[in-house]
Amino acid sequence: MPELPEVETTRNGIAPHIEQQRIEQVVVRDTRLRWPVPEDLAHLAQGRTVLAVTRRAKYLLLALDNGNLIIHLGMSGSLRITQTKQQPEKHDHIDIAFAGGKCLRFRDPRRFGCLLWSQQNPLMHPLLASLGPEPLDDCFSGEYLHLRAQGRSIPVKTFIMDQHIVVGVGNIYANEALFLTGLHPLVPAKTISREHFGQLIAAIKSVLSRAIAQGGTTLRDFVNEAGKPGYFQQALNVYGRSGQPCKRCGTTIRSLRMNQRASFFCPLCQNGG
DNA sequence: AGTGCGGCCTGTCCGC
């Protein structure tokens, strides 16, 4: 399930293959993603050149010389660099074929992802315009989180997964960051001190950076541009480890459900706020 | 305005 490290891994992988390359053909086999793929996508993109591949939150942004593609990988999406002549497989919904035979191939079995066109600055697109700061930016600080948490009674885990507060922190890394900080996931956001938020910020930056360095986390779906999995799952302390001993103190890791999502924590290491 | 939840999807796993 692609979170920020997996999207960044994908960006790092595809950029050198497609930047400054000319799009020869676009093939859309299934338009039924989270939002319909634009009907005129081929007309818009064919013959154009990819100028740059950037990332904002979990969105990949392909700047063409006449507009922008906005891509979200959803839950099960992946982008791979293949040869155009290579036979597409089930769930390979979109091909962007380049001069020279390389192809950017979008696969998404569950179709929670999207591919949209933005004529103007994609950062102004309604989906992106009101997003919170990037977690690895310097402006994302304990002071900022503390300010935003004033009057918020929601659990801290829900708080840091809110894309309007900070982007890119999904379920896996929220669980891991809270473990590293010693915060129970249900602690109300407004009760956490600025100092404790400072530690939480450091944990978020640390876990995201290390996950990027490891090529992301692969639980079932995620593969990089070459079809290879990430390795950070080996470093997970709590996610998916319900019933297993805490790597720090040996206490049995427990889980609970909040907002229809699994939360994992060590009852001893994460004893409150 | 803040909060919580339904819905979108398919593959995998589990119990019968």
Added chain:
DNA sequence: TGCGGACAGGCCGCAC
């Protein structure tokens, strides 16, 4: 061996 149901969850959009 087949089948139904639970589960996985990012995130919009809606209801309260």
